[in-house]
Amino acid sequence: VDRSHPKVGHVSEDEERLIRSRFVTLMNEQIENSAGEEREITENALQYGIALLDGKEVL
Amino acid sequence: MRLTKIQLTNFKRFSDYGAEFSPGINVVKGPLNEMGKSTLLEGIIVALFHNPRSMAKEIRDYAAWGSTRQFRTSLEFEHEGNRYLVEKDFDKGTARLSGGHAREELDTFKQVSERMAELLGTKSDRLFLCSCCIRQSQVTEVSSGKKEIGESLEEVVTGGKESTLASQVLQKLDGKIADMKRGLDKLAKNPGILADLKNRVQDVSRKYSEVQDEVSRVEAHKVELVEVDGQLAEVKNEYEKCRALLEKNKQRKEIEASVERLNKDYSSVEELRGSINRHQEDFKKADEALGLIEGFTDKQQVLEFRGRLDDLRRKRSDIGKDLAERERELAEAKGKLDRRKSVTFLGSEKGIAGAAAVLAGGIIGTLVGPLYLLSLVVVGAALLAISMRARTALIRDRVGISGVEERIQRMKEFLDELGRDEQELLTEARCQTSAEFNDREKSFYHWLQKKEEARYRLEGILSGKATEDIEKRRSEIIRKLAVEEARLTEDLVETRLSPEEYVELERKVQGLEAKRNELEDRKRYGMAIIKAAKHDVEEQTGLEEELESLREALRHEEKKVRVYELAREFISRARVGTLSSADESLQGEIQRYFAIFTNGKYQRVEVNKEALEFRVYSDEKGDWVRPEDLSGGVVDEFYLAFRLALAGLIFGDKKPPLILDDPFVNFDSVRLANTLSFLKTLASDYQIIIFTLSDSYDEVADNIILLSEGDKQQRMGDKQEWNLI
Numbered sequence: 001v002d003r004s005h006p007k008v009g010h011v012s013e014d015e016e017r018l019i020r021s022r023f024v025t026l027m028n029e030q031i032e033n034s035a036g037e038e039r040e041i042t043e044n045a046l047q048y049g050i051a052l053l054d055g056k057e058v059l
Numbered sequence: 060m061r062l063t064k065i066q067l068t069n070f071k072r073f074s075d076y077g078a079e080f081s082p083g084i085n086v087v088k089g090p091l092n093e094m095g096k097s098t099l100l101e102g103i104i105v106a107l108f109h110n111p112r113s114m115a116k117e118i119r120d121y122a123a124w125g126s127t128r129q130f131r132t133s134l135e136f137e138h139e140g141n142r143y144l145v146e147k148d149f150d151k152g153t154a155r156l157s158g159g160h161a162r163e164e165l166d167t168f169k170q171v172s173e174r175m176a177e178l179l180g181t182k183s184d185r186l187f188l189c190s191c192c193i194r195q196s197q198v199t200e201v202s203s204g205k206k207e208i209g210e211s212l213e214e215v216v217t218g219g220k221e222s223t224l225a226s227q228v229l230q231k232l233d234g235k236i237a238d239m240k241r242g243l244d245k246l247a248k249n250p251g252i253l254a255d256l257k258n259r260v261q262d263v264s265r266k267y268s269e270v271q272d273e274v275s276r277v278e279a280h281k282v283e284l285v286e287v288d289g290q291l292a293e294v295k296n297e298y299e300k301c302r303a304l305l306e307k308n309k310q311r312k313e314i315e316a317s318v319e320r321l322n323k324d325y326s327s328v329e330e331l332r333g334s335i336n337r338h339q340e341d342f343k344k345a346d347e348a349l350g351l352i353e354g355f356t357d358k359q360q361v362l363e364f365r366g367r368l369d370d371l372r373r374k375r376s377d378i379g380k381d382l383a384e385r386e387r388e389l390a391e392a393k394g395k396l397d398r399r400k401s402v403t404f405l406g407s408e409k410g411i412a413g414a415a416a417v418l419a420g421g422i423i424g425t426l427v428g429p430l431y432l433l434s435l436v437v438v439g440a441a442l443l444a445i446s447m448r449a450r451t452a453l454i455r456d457r458v459g460i461s462g463v464e465e466r467i468q469r470m471k472e473f474l475d476e477l478g479r480d481e482q483e484l485l486t487e488a489r490c491q492t493s494a495e496f497n498d499r500e501k502s503f504y505h506w507l508q509k510k511e512e513a514r515y516r517l518e519g520i521l522s523g524k525a526t527e528d529i530e531k532r533r534s535e536i537i538r539k540l541a542v543e544e545a546r547l548t549e550d551l552v553e554t555r556l557s558p559e560e561y562v563e564l565e566r567k568v569q570g571l572e573a574k575r576n577e578l579e580d581r582k583r584y585g586m587a588i589i590k591a592a593k594h595d596v597e598e599q600t601g602l603e604e605e606l607e608s609l610r611e612a613l614r615h616e617e618k619k620v621r622v623y624e625l626a627r628e629f630i631s632r633a634r635v636g637t638l639s640s641a642d643e644s645l646q647g648e649i650q651r652y653f654a655i656f657t658n659g660k661y662q663r664v665e666v667n668k669e670a671l672e673f674r675v676y677s678d679e680k681g682d683w684v685r686p687e688d689l690s691g692g693v694v695d696e697f698y699l700a701f702r703l704a705l706a707g708l709i710f711g712d713k714k715p716p717l718i719l720d721d722p723f724v725n726f727d728s729v730r731l732a733n734t735l736s737f738l739k740t741l742a743s744d745y746q747i748i749i750f751t752l753s754d755s756y757d758e759v760a761d762n763i764i765l766l767s768e769g770d771k772q773q774r775m776g777d778k779q780e781w782n783l784i
Contacts (some may be wrong), residue, residue: 019225023633030629041618045625052228053630059235059623 020053060179060715061746063142066133067102069123069150071095080716083742083761087750094766096750100720103748104192106132106145107175108184110168112152122149138178145171180713187715190706193699194720225634232627239620253620256613263609267602270594277592280585287585291578298571304554305564311551314543321540328533334520335529338513345510348502354489355503364488365500368481372493375477382470389463396456405446406453414442648704649673649697655737656696658730664697673701692725699734703741716746721753735759 027046034042051058066077072095078087089096101121109118122129129150136143143158147168154168156175165171176182188194242250243257250258355361396403404410418439424432481493490496521529556564646666653675654662663676665683674683675697686697699722706717723731738747739759749756757763 019630019633019637022637023225023630026629026633026636030625037618041621041625044622045629048622049228049626049630052231052626053225059231 020050023049023053060136060138060713062103062134062136062716062748064133064135065099065103065106066131067099067106068131068133069126069128070102070105070130070132071098071121071123073098073102074123078764079762080746080748080764081762082746084738084756084759085746085748085762085764086756086760087748087764087766088754089752089766092752096752096766097720099766100192100194100718100750102132103134103718104184104188106134106147107179108172108182108187109147110172111147111149111154112168113149118149136178143178145175178713179715180710186709190702190709191715192718192720193702193722225630225637228630229627229634232623232630236620236623236627239616239623252616253613256609256616260606260609260613263602263606267599267606270599270602273592273594274596274599277589278596280588284582284585284589287578287582291575291582294571294575294578298568298575301564301568301571304556305561305568307551307554308556308561308564311547311555314547314551318540318543318547321536321543325533325536325540328529328536331520331529332533335517335526338517338520342510342513342517345506345508345513348506349510352499352503352506354487355499358503358507361500361503364484364496367484368493368496371477371481371484375474375481378470378474378477382467382474385463385467385470389460389467392456392460392463396453396460402449403453404449405442406449406451411443411446411450414439414446418443645704645708648707649700652700652703652737653697656700656726656730656734657693658733661693661697673697692727692730695722695725696730696734714745716748717741718748718750720750723755731755 024046027042027049031039031042031046048058061082062080064077064079066075067073068075070076072093076095076099078099087096087099105118105121113119119129129148131146131148131150133144133146136145138159141159143156146155147153153166154171156165156171157163163174165174172182179187181187237251239251239253241247242254247254349355355364405414416439418436421432421435421437421439425436485491485493485496488496488499490499646664649666650662650664653664654660661675661677665674665676667673673686675686675689676682677684677689686694689697703717706715723734726734735756735758741747742759742761749760
């Protein structure tokens with residue numbers, strides 16, 4: 001996992017209009033409903049997604 | 060944005076052509092085909108979007124026919140009250156943008172392109188052509204700009220606030236996921252990390268499996284070898300014991316057989332010796348008996364005696380027989396002589412004398428007496444002749460008898476001589492008589508025969524051997540017997556087995572031998588397997604670690620892919636969710652325009668923006684249909700509505716010029732009137748440039764640009780009509 005990604009808690013969810021914000025919301029819901037390795041994967045997916053939507057080259 | 064002026068130099072049919080545009084609706088008319096309408100439209104697109112350094116053939120082909128130089132474009136436009144000039148020289152490959160409230164000057168195509176994108180709302184000619192530029196021949200052609208449309212709508216929806224478009228992120232993720240998964244479903248020249256790791260895991264697994272199998276096999280053989288060694292030791296021990304017992308019994312049996320054989324030989328020898336002794340005694344006895352026969356020394360002598368005696372006897376016999384014959388012959392001759400008295404008389408001297416007397420008396424009487432006395436002479440002669448003849452015969456007989464008698468006499472004398480010789484012979488043989496000789500001879504031959512028989516038998520028994528040999532043989536047998544009996548130890552006797560036990564032991568030994576061979580084969584096979592093993596436990600451990608490492612890497616990469624896929628899925632869901640508002644907006648705008656263009660006939664439209672698929676609700680059919688299933692005019696009307704809605708949604712307040720290349724040819728008059736009326740209203744917000752052959756739009760035109768054959772040489776404004784309404 002790229003540690004430079006923002007932590008889940010740091011993601012602002014005030015811009016509901018943005019795909020990024022919607023993505024964060026959806027992912028947080030998914031994280032809440034998952035556990036174990038699946039939760040870890042989901043958290044990583046959130047961090048990767050945010051980094052990519054922020055234009056970072058993390059792939 | 061509103062175009063104000065365009066200048067095309069060396070551009071296809073235009074060596075140097077210019078046109079000015081007004082706000083509102085501009086109608087570019089050419090009464091005939093090939094007057095430059097399409098060329099002018101292409102010139103506008105090139106001036107707005109294309110790179111002057113492009114070497115693309117479709118760009119280079121815009122150069123004037125037969126010209127060795129490339130073309131130039133110059134486009135003036137207004138945006139939010141500011142005037143701009145964009146100039147492109149495709150011969151020199153330069154681009155320049157000047158104007159604006161800050162009097163900016165940009166002289167690289169990249170800068171110019173970026174700024175034009177800001178002013179126009181896009182730098183994609185494809186998006187522009189799919190939305191703002193509506194050409195009659197391509198009115199339904201929107202799929203080529205699908206990607207740009209999607210991205211633009213996304214930007215529209217997000218207000219351009221995203222750092223990176225979600226669609227681009229999705230593309231990146233799709234690319235990355237596809238790259239990682241490449242080769243999973245089908246063979247790939249360069250497989251992705253997952254396929255590569257899986258292949259390596261498979262390879263190492265296969266190798267590990269081979270090594271594990273072999274190592275397991277070898278280990279199993281090692282364990283088996285230990286077991287086999289144990290069993291082999293037991294079997295060998297038991298085998299040796301049984302074998303030893305069997306050998307003892309075999310040895311004992313051999314010794315006993317040998318003793319028996321020797322005893323038999325001894326008996327034979329003893330018997331032989333007995334026979335020899337008996338025959339020797341017989342021989343001796345015969346020899347002694349022969350010695351006791353006086354006068355008979357050897358067979359040759361006896362044979363000689365016998366020969367001589369037999370010869371004498373034969374002679375005596377022959378002579379005796381001859382003598383008897385002669386005596387009989389003499390007797391016969393005498394008897395015969397006795398029986399012939401007349402002849403005896405006639406032949407006697409008296410007879411002859413009487414015959415002679417008769418003859419003489421006859422002669423005398425004849426002579427002297429009568430003649431008849433001559434007969435007396437004849438009788439006398441005849442008597443004389445007979446007497447003479449009888450006399451001859453008598454003499455002959457008497458001589459014969461005399462000869463026989465002499466012979467008989469000689470024979471008798473010879474017989475006597477032979478008798479003497481026989482006597483002498485018997486005397487020599489010290490026998491008194493022939494009978495004695497015969498008895499002795501008989502006895503001699505009897506004992507001689509006995510002696511010969513004894514000798515022959517001895518020779519037969521000895522068969523050329525000497526009695527010493529027999530004795531030696533006997534001694535040898537006795538010695539061997541002693542040796543063999545000495546070999547028959549107590550141990551051998553005590554371990555004696557009954558025949559049944561012996562047979563049973565033999566079977567047991569055979570069984571143990573077979574078992575031992577089998578175990579030795581198993582041992583050899585196991586050792587061969589172990590020796591031939593190419594892999595060992597260390598290699599297995601190494602492969603196990605390598606396999607675990609690869610599996611861990613694969614799990615890691617699979618997890619990463621799941622992370623990417625999950626990110627992609629949720630970004631896509633977020634994007635779809637966010638863009639659904641765009642779909643609704645686009646759908647609403649299309650419905651609004653389409654209802655106007657169809658005079659209210661079609662009110663409901665469904666949009667699948669991702670696939671750029673549409674459905675129109677047909678009241679006539681009572682169902683949703685694809686626009687392509689409607690009539691040609693309605694199709695044109697639908698896509699005009701879609702493009703206008705799209706332009707409004709995508710470009711928003713940029714409001715680029717709408718370029719319409721005669722897209723209303725299939726509209727009926729009522730719908731065309733409604734459409735033109737709507738366009739007139741739309742022209743308050745958008746500059747509209749209509750390219751047409753027709754005069755139908757003159758009424759709504761704010762500016763008409765007439766093209767003619769001579770326009771290729773005309774300078775800007777030479778025939779420009781300004782019909783400001």
